[in-house]
Amino acid sequence: MSTLTKFLMIGSMLAMAACTNAGRFGADGTGASGVGSGAIVPGSANDPTSPAYFNQTIGDRVLFLVDQSNLSPEAQQILNGQAQWLSQNVDYVAVIEGHADEQGTREYNLALGARRANAAREYLISRGVAGNRLKVVSYGKERPIEICSEEACYAKNRRAVTVLSAGVLG
Amino acid sequence: MMMKHLASLFLGAVCLFGATGAVVAQDGPLRIEITDGVIEPLPFAVPDFVPGSGEAGETARQISRVIAADLTGTGLFREVPASAYISQVADFGAPVAYADWKAINAQALITGAVNVAGGNVTVQFRVYDVFSDSEIGNGLQFSGPVAGWRRMAHKVADAVYSRITGEGAYFDSRVVYVSETGPKDDRRKRLAVMDYDGANVQYLTDSSSIVLAPRFSPNGDRVLYTSYESGFPRIYVLDVGAVQQRGLQSTEGTMSFAPRFAPDGQTVVYSLTEGGNTDIYSMSIATGQSTRLTTAPSIETAPSFSPDGGRLVFESDRSGTPQLYIMPVGGGEPTRISFGQGRYGTPVWSPRGDLIAFTKQSKGRFHIGVMRTDGSEERLLTASFLDEGPTWAPNGRVLMFARETQGAQGQSSLYSVDITGRNLKAVPTPEGASDPSWSPLQN
Numbered sequence: 001m002s003t004l005t006k007f008l009m010i011g012s013m014l015a016m017a018a019c020t021n022a023g024r025f026g027a028d029g030t031g032a033s034g035v036g037s038g039a040i041v042p043g044s045a046n047d048p049t050s051p052a053y054f055n056q057t058i059g060d061r062v063l064f065l066v067d068q069s070n071l072s073p074e075a076q077q078i079l080n081g082q083a084q085w086l087s088q089n090v091d092y093v094a095v096i097e098g099h100a101d102e103q104g105t106r107e108y109n110l111a112l113g114a115r116r117a118n119a120a121r122e123y124l125i126s127r128g129v130a131g132n133r134l135k136v137v138s139y140g141k142e143r144p145i146e147i148c149s150e151e152a153c154y155a156k157n158r159r160a161v162t163v164l165s166a167g168v169l170g
Numbered sequence: 171m172m173m174k175h176l177a178s179l180f181l182g183a184v185c186l187f188g189a190t191g192a193v194v195a196q197d198g199p200l201r202i203e204i205t206d207g208v209i210e211p212l213p214f215a216v217p218d219f220v221p222g223s224g225e226a227g228e229t230a231r232q233i234s235r236v237i238a239a240d241l242t243g244t245g246l247f248r249e250v251p252a253s254a255y256i257s258q259v260a261d262f263g264a265p266v267a268y269a270d271w272k273a274i275n276a277q278a279l280i281t282g283a284v285n286v287a288g289g290n291v292t293v294q295f296r297v298y299d300v301f302s303d304s305e306i307g308n309g310l311q312f313s314g315p316v317a318g319w320r321r322m323a324h325k326v327a328d329a330v331y332s333r334i335t336g337e338g339a340y341f342d343s344r345v346v347y348v349s350e351t352g353p354k355d356d357r358r359k360r361l362a363v364m365d366y367d368g369a370n371v372q373y374l375t376d377s378s379s380i381v382l383a384p385r386f387s388p389n390g391d392r393v394l395y396t397s398y399e400s401g402f403p404r405i406y407v408l409d410v411g412a413v414q415q416r417g418l419q420s421t422e423g424t425m426s427f428a429p430r431f432a433p434d435g436q437t438v439v440y441s442l443t444e445g446g447n448t449d450i451y452s453m454s455i456a457t458g459q460s461t462r463l464t465t466a467p468s469i470e471t472a473p474s475f476s477p478d479g480g481r482l483v484f485e486s487d488r489s490g491t492p493q494l495y496i497m498p499v500g501g502g503e504p505t506r507i508s509f510g511q512g513r514y515g516t517p518v519w520s521p522r523g524d525l526i527a528f529t530k531q532s533k534g535r536f537h538i539g540v541m542r543t544d545g546s547e548e549r550l551l552t553a554s555f556l557d558e559g560p561t562w563a564p565n566g567r568v569l570m571f572a573r574e575t576q577g578a579q580g581q582s583s584l585y586s587v588d589i590t591g592r593n594l595k596a597v598p599t600p601e602g603a604s605d606p607s608w609s610p611l612q613n
Contacts, residue, residue, distance in 0.1 A: 067491075069446075095401075102574070105515035105529050105558055106382060106605070107428045108485065108492055110403065111441065111448035111469040114425060118446025137402050138425060138443065142380050147354040147578040149555070 051092070051164045054085050061161040062120060066103070066154075069115035071123055079120060082162055083127035096120050097161045098138040101154035106140060113138030120160040209592060211248035212334070214241060215276035217259040218252075219293070222285035229291055229316065230284035233323040237280060239367065240327035240341045244568075245593030250276045262294065271300040278306070280330055286316060293322045297330050307333050320369055321612065328611075338565030341366060344609040345561075345570060346384040346393050346410075349373065350582055350602035359604075361395060363410065366563070366608065368598040374413055383559070383605045384408075387431045390609040394429040394438055405429045405440055407455060419458030426451075428471050432499075433479040439463070441471040450484055452499075463501045474518045474526075475499070476543075483507070483517040483526055483543075494528060496543065507545030516559050519543075521610075522566035525589070529558045529571075538571045540589055551591040556580075559604070564611040570597060572604040 045052040054060060059082075062075035071079065086092065098117030100109035117136035125131050146153035216238050219230040241247040256270040262283035271279050282295035292313045297306040310329060312322045321342055328339030349362040349371075358377035361384050364370055374393070375381055382403075384395040393408045400417070403425045408415040418438065420426055429440040432452070439452045442460075448469045453460040464470040468488035475482060483496050486504070492513045495504035508514040512532030519526055523543075530537040530550060536557040541548040551569065555576040560569045567589055574582040582604040584597040597606075 102556065102580075104513075104531065105472070105485075105492075107441065107472040108469065108487075108515050110425070110427050111443060111471050114443040114448060115446045115469070122446070135423070136446070139380075142357070142382070144355055147580070149576045149578075149580065 048085075049089055054082070054089075054162075054164060058082055058085055060163070061159045063155060064116055064158040064160070066101075066158070067112070069112070069119045071119055075120075076123065079123045080127060083124050083129050086124065086129045086133065091166055092164045093133045093135075093167065094162045094164050095135045095137055096124075097143075097163055098136065099143060099157055099159050099161070100141050101157045102141045102144065102149065103154065104141065106142075109140035110138050111140075113140045116158070116160045120162065124162075209245070211242075211246055212277055213248050213250050213275050214278035214280065214330075215250045215252075215255065215271060215274070216241075216280040217255065219282035219284045219295070220259060220262045222283060226284045226286040226291070229286055229319050230282075233284060233293060233319055233326070234282070236320055236323035236367075237327045237330070240324060241330060243367065243595070244331065245588060246331075246335065247278075250274055262296075266298055266300075268298075268300055268303045271298075276300055278330070278334060280326070282326065289316055290314065291316045291319050291322065293326060295326045295329075297333060320365060324365070337567055339611055340563040340565045340568065342612045343564050344386075344390065344612070345584075345597075345606050346374070346386055346609070347572075347584065347599070347606040348381060348384065348604045349599065350604060351377070354578065354580055357602075361393070361408070362599075362603075363393075364599070371600055374408060374410070375415075383428065383607075385430050385607045386609045388433050388435045388610060390612065392431075392435075393607070394431060396427040396429065403427045405438070407438075418453060418455065419460065428473065430474055432475050433477060439473040439475065439482060441473070450482070461501075463497070463499075464504075472516050476519050477521055477523045483519055485515045485517060494526065494545070507541070507543070508548075509545060510548055518560055518562060520562050520566040521564060524566070527560040527562060527569050529560065538569060538587065540569075549591065551587050551589065552585070552594060557585075559606070561606050561608045563608055570606045570608055572606065574604070 040047050043050045045056045047053055059078040062078050096117040098113030100112045117138055121134045121136050124134055144157040146156045216234050218234045221227040221230040238249045242249050254274045256273055257267045259281050277300055279298040279300050285292045290313055294311045296309040299306050312325050324341035328341045332339050343366045344363055345366055346363045348359045350357055350359055352358045359381050360377040361374040361381050363372050380398040382396040384393045386393055393410055395406055396403050397406050404420050405418045405426045406415045425443040426440050429438045431438055436455055437452055438455055441448050442451045447467055448471055449464045450470045450473045451460050451462050466488050468486055470484055470486045473482045473484040480499055481496055482499055485492050486495050492515050493506055494508040494514045494517045495506050497504035512530050514528050514530050516529045517526050525540045526543055527540050530539050535553050537550040538552045538557050538560045539550040554573050556574040558572050560571045568586055570586045572582050573585050574580050581602045584599055584603045584606050586597055587594045
């Protein structure tokens with residue numbers, strides 16, 4: 001139960017982060033204001049060892065086409081970044097959450113989400129991340145981050161999200 | 171066609187007293203045939219049951235109302251309102267004034283008496299074929315705790331329904347489902363159980379973890395469901411009476427979901443995902459011993475037993491899209507049965523064995539449909555943005571399912587529909603609702 005609560009909290013944080021990504025990239029890209037005179041605040045998004053950096057700068061999620069679990073070139077690029085980060089930050093483990101959009105039955109979407117999460121996991125392993133640091137879980141269509149019934153939302157809901165936590169997987 | 175004399179329903183019946191030449195059979199065997207295309211509900215009257223004492227009055231009135239609601243809710247019966255009555259029934263034992271009921275075209279008349287004593291209620295009733303001046307079957311009596319008065323009403327209505335339609339009963343049954351609150355991106359789910367008509371809702375879990383797809387055991391004593399309580403989807407079995415649950419045997423690093431009981435109540439079939447691949451397994455509930463039934467690299471899920479326990483229908487995307495397949499319970503080569511345009515899922519075998527209900531997704535719409543077990547005679551019964559997850563009434567004549575509305579404010583609720591596609595209607599629930607599973611008829 002506490003694990004789930006944690007997932008949900010992280011999930012809603014990510015949802016907010018996703019909404020503000022464009023602005024954030026713009027602000028960070030200019031490299032100037034905000035954080036102060038170039039100092040890196042530990043744990044903030046400009047601390048390369050922080051989960052916030054992983055989530056926002058590298059990207060914690062990859063998206064999929066309808067019914068697909070193939071990794072696009074863009075998805076592979078994000079996962080390359082995730083693999084590199086995980087190899088440099090060995091104190092972290094991850095649960096990869098697979099999701100589907102609402103177009104499909106509950107059971108099939110659970111299985112489809114598992115395919116997606118596993119595709120991301122297998123790719124990270126192929127890039128050198130130890131398998132025992134990566135668990136998968138599927139939420140099927142139970143946890144959309146976007147709620148409209150249009151492709152614009154569906155595209156964001158068909159995802160595999162790498163959720164970090166410190167320490168050893170239980 | 172179902173407007174014909176009730177009397178001829180009983181050609182061949184043995185328990186009628188005095189069913190003599192008074193009956194004029196007009197065009198052969200007559201009864202309400204649910205499969206008929208004709209939709210002309212049969213008019214009936216159910217005057218308030220006669221209370222044996224002052225304190226039974228309200229219970230008697232409520233029982234009569236539930237009987238009326240059960241019958242009219244089928245779409246096969248129409249109640250003649252009390253305001254039309256010419257005579258009243260003040261004495262359960264008195265002769266029926268047939269002429270008064272004929273005059274208002276009440277083809278069936280249900281009379282009864284209700285006695286309340288010592289916390290128990292006793293209901294007696296009789297059913298009459300008004301136009302043949304005769305009783306349909308024999309009078310019956312049910313007793314039980316006053317708190318269970320709705321069940322007695324359902325039992326009376328079941329007897330009336332069965333006698334007139336020739337179909338199995340289904341009103342005295344329950345539905346376990348997922349009760350939902352909150353927006354789509356923060357939906358809270360908990361298990362609930364209710365009477366088939368939405369009364370007597372009882373919550374079985376809290377909403378601290380996602381719970382999905384509860385399924386009744388063959389005798390209604392237990393429910394299988396999927397919960398994220400451990401952080402990962404896993405199957406639990408819940409004792410409905412004691413409201414106690416336990417997790418079934420599971421393996422670290424796997425996910426298990428979509429469970430259903432075998433007809434023996436001792437075995438469960440389910441989906442297990444390992445390494446991204448989902449296959450169908452069976453497990454003994456007592457020992458936790460499991461057997462893998464499919465080994466394809468495709469998705470195999472949503473298994474459902476045939477009523478004789480010999481075969482399984484399930485969904486697989488081995489052909490590229492989800493389709494329905496049947497295989498022997500022991501495993502072996504599955505036979506594809508769905509061949510229409512679109513995607514098929516959540517197959518459920520009818521308790522009568524004759525049909526398989528399913529969810530179909532086609533051209534951006536969802537449908538609940540039925541087909542014969544060889545895949546022939548596919549019929550779609552509903553259409554909406556998202557209809558999903560049919561469950562059979564105990565008599566195999568009605569389906570309940572979940573319908574989710576479109577858009578950011580989308581909500582899920584329960585509906586039922588006759589297998590003819592008629593009588594689509596909402597089933598009332600206090601909150602949003604999904605994943606219904608209909609119990610067997612209660613004892």
